[in-house]
Structure formats: C-alpha cells, structure tokens
Amino acid sequence: MKQSRSEDHVYVTKIDRLAWSIIDLNKIMNRFKEKGVSVMFLDNNMTFGVDTDNDAMQRLLFNVLGYFTEFERDMIVNRTREGQQRAKKSGKKLGRKGRPEEDIQQAMRLMENRNQNGLSVLDIVKMTGVPKATVYKKLKEH
Secondary structure (H helix, E strand, O other): OOOOOOOOEEEEOOHHHOOOOHHHHHHHHHHHHHHOOEEEEOOOOEEEOHHHHHOHHHHHHHHHHHHHHHHHHHHHHHHHHHHHHHHHHOOOOOOOOOOOHHHHHHHHHHHHOHHHHOOOHHHHHHHHOOOHHHHHHHHHHO
16 A cells, blocks of 8 residues: 555455455545555456545445445354354364473473573473473463
C-alpha cells in the first residue's frame, strides 16, 4: 500500500486475502481510493476503481461480497473450533508432537547441574532439542 501511486492497479486473488473483516476491507479500500488506486479481485473478476462512490451498484456489490467473505471466514472458524472440540472429547491430542520424555529428562538433569556443567539454557536447548518453553515449564512443575 505504501508504494502504490495514483492510477496504479492492485490485483488481489480473493477479498479475504486483503482484509479480515468488512470494516478492515472498507478502510483499506478507502485508503486505496484516496491514493487513486484501483483494486481488482481476480476470483470475482471485479474491479473497484476510484470512482466507486459514483456507482451505487458497484458499492453495493463490493459490500455484499465483503459481507459474504466475512461470513464464510466465520463459518470456517466455527467449524474448525467444533472439530477441535470433538477431537479433544474423543481423546485426541492436538498440536505438534512433543519431544521424547528421555530428551526432556536429559534436559532437566542438565538444568539441575548447571552450576557444575556451566551450560546456559540455550546450550541445553541446542544439545537436547527440547524447546526453551518446555524446559521452563518442567522447571516450574518441579
């Protein structure tokens, strides 16, 4: 947006790639309009130019598309959340697979003996492959 100039054309694959909500979309489009930049949405084959205010139909279509895009995104988020909840209820563990317990135990032993071994937390993380957050979380638990 910073590098756009008057009479430029910005091509966007889909409306939801430009903004998260209809409010953001309108703000972004107003900034483009103020700069004299036209925006074309490739999936809908629609161009919204600087003169959008003069064309009531174009303004209507723009807002309708924006609302449908926001609605679609909300539905995807809701379905994803519902799927995660079902997976949790059925006992599935979400997230990436953790480090093996033996690696975590090795990291904890090294942390306990830091006075003798002189290793920093970063050194231990690099040696064991256990993330720093996991090391600190396990330290809190002990």
